[in-house]
Amino acid sequence: MRRKKIQRGCILLLILHLTAVYIGHMQANNGNLYYNFLYIVRASIYMAIFTAWGFSVRYRLNAVLIRKYLTCETALMVVWMLLRMVKHNFTSSVVIGRYLWYLYYVPMLMIPLVAVFASLSLGRQKDFRLPYWAHGLTAMTIIAQMVVLTNDLHQKVFIFPEGAKVFSDSKYSYGAGYYAIVVCEAVCILLAFGIMLYRCRVPKRRRVLLLPLLPIIAAVGYLAAYTMQAPFIKKYAYDMTVSVCCLVIATYECCIANGLIQTNLYYGELFEAALFPVCITDLKQHPSIFSRKGRKLAERLQHGEIAPEDTERKRTRLKHSDIRGGCVYWEEDVSAIMEDIAELQDIRESLEESHAIQVEELRVNQEKTRLEEANHLYTQMQEQTAGQLRKMEDLLERFSETDDPTEEKQVLAELMVYAAYFKRRNNLLFISEIQQKIRGAELRYCLRESLSALERTGVSCSYEAEIRGFFALEDITILYDRFESVVEQTLGKLLALAVIVRKEGDCFALYMNLSLKNAEELQFSEGFETEHEDEDAYLLSFYLKQKGGGSDDEV
Numbered sequence: 001m002r003r004k005k006i007q008r009g010c011i012l013l014l015i016l017h018l019t020a021v022y023i024g025h026m027q028a029n030n031g032n033l034y035y036n037f038l039y040i041v042r043a044s045i046y047m048a049i050f051t052a053w054g055f056s057v058r059y060r061l062n063a064v065l066i067r068k069y070l071t072c073e074t075a076l077m078v079v080w081m082l083l084r085m086v087k088h089n090f091t092s093s094v095v096i097g098r099y100l101w102y103l104y105y106v107p108m109l110m111i112p113l114v115a116v117f118a119s120l121s122l123g124r125q126k127d128f129r130l131p132y133w134a135h136g137l138t139a140m141t142i143i144a145q146m147v148v149l150t151n152d153l154h155q156k157v158f159i160f161p162e163g164a165k166v167f168s169d170s171k172y173s174y175g176a177g178y179y180a181i182v183v184c185e186a187v188c189i190l191l192a193f194g195i196m197l198y199r200c201r202v203p204k205r206r207r208v209l210l211l212p213l214l215p216i217i218a219a220v221g222y223l224a225a226y227t228m229q230a231p232f233i234k235k236y237a238y239d240m241t242v243s244v245c246c247l248v249i250a251t252y253e254c255c256i257a258n259g260l261i262q263t264n265l266y267y268g269e270l271f272e273a274a275l276f277p278v279c280i281t282d283l284k285q286h287p288s289i290f291s292r293k294g295r296k297l298a299e300r301l302q303h304g305e306i307a308p309e310d311t312e313r314k315r316t317r318l319k320h321s322d323i324r325g326g327c328v329y330w331e332e333d334v335s336a337i338m339e340d341i342a343e344l345q346d347i348r349e350s351l352e353e354s355h356a357i358q359v360e361e362l363r364v365n366q367e368k369t370r371l372e373e374a375n376h377l378y379t380q381m382q383e384q385t386a387g388q389l390r391k392m393e394d395l396l397e398r399f400s401e402t403d404d405p406t407e408e409k410q411v412l413a414e415l416m417v418y419a420a421y422f423k424r425r426n427n428l429l430f431i432s433e434i435q436q437k438i439r440g441a442e443l444r445y446c447l448r449e450s451l452s453a454l455e456r457t458g459v460s461c462s463y464e465a466e467i468r469g470f471f472a473l474e475d476i477t478i479l480y481d482r483f484e485s486v487v488e489q490t491l492g493k494l495l496a497l498a499v500i501v502r503k504e505g506d507c508f509a510l511y512m513n514l515s516l517k518n519a520e521e522l523q524f525s526e527g528f529e530t531e532h533e534d535e536d537a538y539l540l541s542f543y544l545k546q547k548g549g550g551s552d553d554e555v
Contacts, residue, residue, distance in 0.1 A: 112188030119195035440467035
């Protein structure tokens with residue numbers, strides 16, 4: 001069916017080509033009467049032919065690389081024809097016409113270059129990469145195109161008469177740049193010819209597949225005859241653009257015919273030769289094509305003996321899958337799979353017994369580990385906050401002994417100060433069990449909660465913590481402990497407290513400004529620098545060198 005469609009398409013293309021040739025002769029004989037109209041019709045026919053060939057290539061070929069390059073060749077041919085049609089029929093400006101003429105050389109130079117890439121890709125896999133020297137050809141082609149497009153500036157390609165007010169393609173001569181461009185095209189054509197000649201050799205034999213070489217030889221002969229202005233060429237093949245494009249297409253079609261370019265035209269024969277029962281049906285479950293061993297399957301499907309939901313038949317399994325325009329059915333031998341399943345079921349039972357034992361052992365070990373970890377954390381809590389626990393016990397005992405509401409309120413406020421530290425300090429302990437770095441924001445949370453509790457004792461508090469990022473948990477813990485030691489030492493004497501924590505270079509700086517009542521000389525813990533600003537105020541400074549590397553990023 002697919003082959004018949006291709007044959008019909010080829011006949012249609014041939015008819016269109018002959019029609020375009022006839023229109024060309026009419027155009028030459030009628031002069032300017034219907035010149036523009038006939039030119040547009042003829043150019044449109046050839047652009048339609050080239051476009052149809054491009055779509056047929058994408059339909060027929062399964063090689064990704066060669067399909068991409070042939071599609072590119074098609075686009076270049078259509079652009080070339082379109083530029084010529086616009087120049088001769090849709091513009092009267094000499095300047096625009098001249099630049100359209102220059103633009104001819106973009107597809108003229110690119111078609112041989114893409115032909116080299118296509119020749120290199122013959123028989124290659126889709127992961128093939130072009131060699132480095134091919135990129136040199138690309139650079140050479142781009143430079144040649146730029147030389148043509150900038151010809152007005154230097155006239156190295158086309159030389160116009162001196163003193164000409166307007167440069168036109170009706171009067172010009174060729175310069176050295178033109179011959180360099182011809183050499184560039186010739187290099188690409190010869191390379192494509194040589195690579196294709198090498199690819200046409202049958203492996204392990206000296207025989208060469210000559211069919212793809214015939215259009216190439218014809219193209220060389222045509223270009224030589226066109227350059228010498230042979231009478232036959234001037235009469236029957238005067239349009240070089242169309243002739244070259246047709247010869248390029250003929251070359252690729254010969255490669256397809258010889259099998260150098262793989263196609264997907266023989267999948268039907270391959271499907272029929274399949275060694276297992278398979279059948280493709282239409283949307284109404286009518287068999288369309290089936291393999292040799294799938295004839296019985298097709299008969300059962302045709303008579304409705306097998307429904308799509310049936311899955312088992314003796315030692316085989318009927319499977320199906322939806323495809324575009326129908327469904328595919330096939331029978332899969334599952335006897336070996338069923339034996340393997342029975343064996344796997346025995347293995348599963350034994351593994352389940354072993355797994356149950358291991359799961360119970362794991363549960364016991366996890367419970368044991370959990371208890372050990374909980375005991376370890378409880379011991380650490382007692383060791384690191386033992387002083388606060390004792391003071392909280394003393395405050396609770398004091399609370400139970402007093403009946404004075406004012407004193408009870410004061411005791412509860414002090415108790416909240418110790419409780420806030422107890423909560424936050426143990427939170428840092430829990431974090432240390434799972435990570436060694438912590439956000440600087442955690443210190444702000446600790447200070448905020450402790451100072452909030454301290455304000456309930458009547459102390460005016462403020463704080464500023466300018467540390468952002470991630471830091472060693474040990475550094476944060478030390479800063480919080482030093483803050484707490486000062487609070488506990490001055491609790492009951494404080495009137496106001498301002499706390500500032502900032503990062504200064506590779507050190508942490510903790511500043512505490514205290515306002516006390518009943519001023520007296522106090523000795524603070526080691527590490528604090530003390531300034532007695534007046535009889536009621538102290539400024540404490542504590543510096544801690546950063547132990548772990550920090551990070552400036554913080555969520």
